[in-house]
Amino acid sequence: MGKQTWKERIPTFASTLGLLVLIAAYYIIGAIRDANVAYGLKAVVNQSVVVALVATGAVFIYTLGSFDISLGAATGVSALLGAMAYNATGSLIVMFLVCIGVAVVIGFINSSLASVFNLPIFVTTVAMMSVLSAFMLILIGWNGAGDTIKVKARDVRPLDNIPFKVSMLVAYIALCWFIFTLLPTGREAKFIGGNPICAKLSGIDEKKLAIIASLISAVGIGLGAFLTIVYAPTLNKDTASSIGMDVIIAIVFGGMPVSGGPRSRILSAVVGAFSMGFLSQIMSMLNLGSGFGQMIKAAIFLLVVFIALGSQRSKLLTR
Amino acid sequence: MEPILSVRGMDKSFGATIALRQVDIDVYPGEIRGLIGENGSGKSTLTSILAGIQKADAGEVAFHGKPWQPVSMIDALEHGVGMIVQETGTIPGISVAENLFLGESTRFRNRLGLVSRKAMEREARKALEVIHADHIQPGMPTAMLDLQERKLIEVAKVMVKKPEILVVDETTTALSQKGRELLYQLMNSLKKEGRAVIFISHDLDEIKQVCDTLTVLRDGKIITHFTRENYDDDAIKTSMIGREMQGEYYRADSVPSWQENVLLKADHLNGSGLKDISLEIRAGEILGIGGLSECGMHTLGKALFGSAMLTDGTLETEGKVYCDPKHATRLGVGYVSKERDTESLCQQASIRDNVAIGGLQHIQKKHLILKKRETEYVQKQVDALSIKCRHMEQPVSAMSGGNKQKVVFGKWLGAGSRVLILDCPTRGVDIGVKQSMYQLITKMKYEGKAILIISEEMSELIGMCDRLLVMKDGAVQKEFLRGQMNEAAIIRYMI
Numbered sequence: 001m002g003k004q005t006w007k008e009r010i011p012t013f014a015s016t017l018g019l020l021v022l023i024a025a026y027y028i029i030g031a032i033r034d035a036n037v038a039y040g041l042k043a044v045v046n047q048s049v050v051v052a053l054v055a056t057g058a059v060f061i062y063t064l065g066s067f068d069i070s071l072g073a074a075t076g077v078s079a080l081l082g083a084m085a086y087n088a089t090g091s092l093i094v095m096f097l098v099c100i101g102v103a104v105v106i107g108f109i110n111s112s113l114a115s116v117f118n119l120p121i122f123v124t125t126v127a128m129m130s131v132l133s134a135f136m137l138i139l140i141g142w143n144g145a146g147d148t149i150k151v152k153a154r155d156v157r158p159l160d161n162i163p164f165k166v167s168m169l170v171a172y173i174a175l176c177w178f179i180f181t182l183l184p185t186g187r188e189a190k191f192i193g194g195n196p197i198c199a200k201l202s203g204i205d206e207k208k209l210a211i212i213a214s215l216i217s218a219v220g221i222g223l224g225a226f227l228t229i230v231y232a233p234t235l236n237k238d239t240a241s242s243i244g245m246d247v248i249i250a251i252v253f254g255g256m257p258v259s260g261g262p263r264s265r266i267l268s269a270v271v272g273a274f275s276m277g278f279l280s281q282i283m284s285m286l287n288l289g290s291g292f293g294q295m296i297k298a299a300i301f302l303l304v305v306f307i308a309l310g311s312q313r314s315k316l317l318t319r
Numbered sequence: 320m321e322p323i324l325s326v327r328g329m330d331k332s333f334g335a336t337i338a339l340r341q342v343d344i345d346v347y348p349g350e351i352r353g354l355i356g357e358n359g360s361g362k363s364t365l366t367s368i369l370a371g372i373q374k375a376d377a378g379e380v381a382f383h384g385k386p387w388q389p390v391s392m393i394d395a396l397e398h399g400v401g402m403i404v405q406e407t408g409t410i411p412g413i414s415v416a417e418n419l420f421l422g423e424s425t426r427f428r429n430r431l432g433l434v435s436r437k438a439m440e441r442e443a444r445k446a447l448e449v450i451h452a453d454h455i456q457p458g459m460p461t462a463m464l465d466l467q468e469r470k471l472i473e474v475a476k477v478m479v480k481k482p483e484i485l486v487v488d489e490t491t492t493a494l495s496q497k498g499r500e501l502l503y504q505l506m507n508s509l510k511k512e513g514r515a516v517i518f519i520s521h522d523l524d525e526i527k528q529v530c531d532t533l534t535v536l537r538d539g540k541i542i543t544h545f546t547r548e549n550y551d552d553d554a555i556k557t558s559m560i561g562r563e564m565q566g567e568y569y570r571a572d573s574v575p576s577w578q579e580n581v582l583l584k585a586d587h588l589n590g591s592g593l594k595d596i597s598l599e600i601r602a603g604e605i606l607g608i609g610g611l612s613e614c615g616m617h618t619l620g621k622a623l624f625g626s627a628m629l630t631d632g633t634l635e636t637e638g639k640v641y642c643d644p645k646h647a648t649r650l651g652v653g654y655v656s657k658e659r660d661t662e663s664l665c666q667q668a669s670i671r672d673n674v675a676i677g678g679l680q681h682i683q684k685k686h687l688i689l690k691k692r693e694t695e696y697v698q699k700q701v702d703a704l705s706i707k708c709r710h711m712e713q714p715v716s717a718m719s720g721g722n723k724q725k726v727v728f729g730k731w732l733g734a735g736s737r738v739l740i741l742d743c744p745t746r747g748v749d750i751g752v753k754q755s756m757y758q759l760i761t762k763m764k765y766e767g768k769a770i771l772i773i774s775e776e777m778s779e780l781i782g783m784c785d786r787l788l789v790m791k792d793g794a795v796q797k798e799f800l801r802g803q804m805n806e807a808a809i810i811r812y813m814i
Contacts, residue, residue, distance in 0.1 A: 004712045182687045184679045191676055194665035201626060201662055202676050202730070203648025262668035262714075 014307040015255030019271050022278040029285050040281045048277035049165045050224040055247040055269030056176050057220025060213035063264035065193035070125040071247055073132035075240035078102040078225035080139045083151045083235055100222030107218030115207040136237050151233040159230045180266040193260030322347050323483055323515050329378030331364055338364040339539045348513040353530030357749040358721030361539040362519050366486045370402035371395030393422045401477035402486035408473045411462035416443035418461050419476045446479040466493045486517045492746045495612030521749045535559055560751045568754050569782025570761050575801035577604035582769035583738045588632035591618050594794040600769040607784030608773045610813050615793035620742040620773045624654035653731030657742040663727045666716040671697050673715055677730035700729035721752035742773045777806050
């Protein structure tokens with residue numbers, strides 16, 4: 001039996017190649033413009049790392065052909081409660097554990113409701129998003145310190161560095177990659193996303209997978225919440241509010257179909273998140289106004305997705 | 320006589336795969352022309368080009384002497400060539416009427432410019448009446464209909480346009496005997512009106528009965544043509560597969576045989592149309608279930624796998640009770656659905672993923688799935704079943720029907736299933752692959768597996784089974800043993 005030709009493999013790696021091209025472009029343009037490349041790189045990591053963490057976990061949910069609209073609200077609530085826990089105890093470890101614990105509880109409630117009532121996860125996350133958004137307002141009001149909840153910046157400054165953030169991201173990606181690639185969970189999730197009826201008739205337990213996916217995603221949300229406090233220790237009702245949309249864009253930019261299924265890849269999230277980060281920095285270095293810059297970003301986004309989805313279009317053989 | 324349609328020098332490739340090579344064919348008025356060949360021989364590729372689904376790489380097609388270059392299936396149908404495709408050609412999420420008039424909803428605009436559902440459904444009802452399928456409600460969601468009814472919608476959709484050429488691509492495998500007869504009547508009426516039909520089927524008896532002429536394709540080339548006067552089974556089969564068929568087609572023995580131990584036991588199954596069904600299958604036994612399409616046999620297959628809603632009854636395999644597909648698969652029960660493309664395969668996934676998913680527990684080493692081990696596992700199934708593919712990363716959607724079915728078999732055989740429930744296992748499969756599947760089923764019998772074959776092909780049931788249960792209206796009517804089965808007696812209990 002033959003092997004895949006390089007032409008057949010290109011779509012799989014198109015998004016990764018896209019990221020490499022963007023990194024190269026960033027350094028080339030930085031050198032030409034004599035920009036502070038190291039500072040810009042730090043900005044890219046700070047911008048991308050939270051999205052990459054949340055999106056990497058969310059890949060499990062998207063792979064199932066499902067959708068979590070409460071990612072931003074869950075990150076926000078986890079961060080608020082984490083900050084409150086720190087203010088009460090003065091312990092960063094407690095803050096970390098509360099961030100993770102709150103996210104896991106939210107994920108468990110989402111997936112359990114979906115399983116008990118036989119609903120798509122998407123439906124329960126819509127309800128959860130409203131509940132969590134309201135809960136954020138209650139927490140901020142209850143805290144009694146105006147419109148924000150603050151952690152002293154100097155207390156978290158030791159953790160606000162690139163090696164720590166990147167280490168946390170790499171560790172989480174490694175964990176997700178391990179579960180997704182080396183354990184049956186990933187294979188089964190892809191099958192559910194590709195054809196839920198076939199998955200059921202192959203003996204795959206969809207409800208169990210939905211709970212596992214939500215819990216893995218919750219860990220990413222918790223880590224994202226923790227780094228959100230570390231990077232911006234003043235939290236308000238809009239904290240992490242754009243994460244839901246950023247995650248979708250990152251996943252698609254990373255070459256994974258939002259519909260999930262067999263073409264899902266764990267690295268899509270991180271590739272997409274960093275591609276967006278580098279693209280923003282390049283636009284900024286080129287002094288492109290936000291309007292024109294957005295248009296170029298949109299064009300590049302479409303191009304990458306077009307190439308990444310190319311394999312599906314060309315592999316249509318009737319019989 | 321001038322042909323309605325004339326093809327000269329048609330070529331078509333999909334990447335490295337050559338689907339058609341220098342194909343020349345003419346279709347004449349008043350002709351029913353059969354197209355026959357192994358899976359992947361190019362039959363559907365040829366007809367899909369004629370029906371506007373895809374374009375040829377080279378060659379000329381003339382329709383009534385003028386160049387034929389339809390831009391879509393709807394365009395081809397509007398201009399005289401309609402096709403009923405092999406697999407599902409309807410959209411499940413919309414109504415029957417919307418499927419019938421897909422792309423034509425503007426025809427039903429009212430004065431306000433809105434689409435009038437009433438008018439559309441009225442027209443749909445007329446179209447369904449033409450093909451005697453008026454039991455289908457035009458306003459019904461298509462997803463609620465079974466495979467046969469969805470196929471009838473496709474037939475109605477094409478027939479309402481009165482095409483000059485009707486292409487029927489392996490449609491009859493989805494139809495009951497009644498549905499088939501209905502389709503044959505429609506084909507004959509087109510023939511009498513001086514139109515033509517291109518008929519694709521793997522059932523040699525059917526094709527000989529229905530077609531006036533027969534064209535054999537192999538590896539994308541036209542091999543030969545037969546006319547009704549010189550139909551010869553051996554000559555047709557030899558030209559199809561390029562060699563004489565070796566070995567037995569069905570089982571050679573005529574005596575029922577099985578071992579003592581019961582591998583599958585069902586007690587008093589009720590619900591989903593089933594009426595108090597109890598049965599046992601022993602190791603080394605092939606049990607057949609036959610009947611008319613709506614007799615409940617397909618539901619029984621699902622019920623035995625634990626995937627039908629039952630109100631009563633128990634299922635056991637080797638003494639262990641199970642109630643859903645998850646437990647069934649863990650206990651070594653496998654199920655091949657009649658609806659292969661929608662229920663047995665993940666179309667976008669690769670051969671690797673589809674085969675491996677059934678046997679993850681065998682691939683794992685210390686709970687880990689290692690690629691090398693997985694590759695060896697899948698390769699073993701690909702070799703054992705002679706699955707034709709470029710590589711195991713190929714998506715199954717790009718495979719022929721017979722090879723897809725082999726992938727489904729591979730999934731369960733690799734998983735080491737001791738009990739196999741096969742619902743129409745040779746549906747849409749050519750005779751070469753059919754023979755190899757029958758040989759495989761016989762081999763599994765002698766390996767001590769318990770096999771249940773649900774089939775609408777009488778010859779398959781008689782040729783393969785140790786025991787046959789005939790069903791009618793959700794209940795078992797009669798049991799036949801191998802050696803006692805004859806078509807007339809079986810049909811008496813079916814009807």
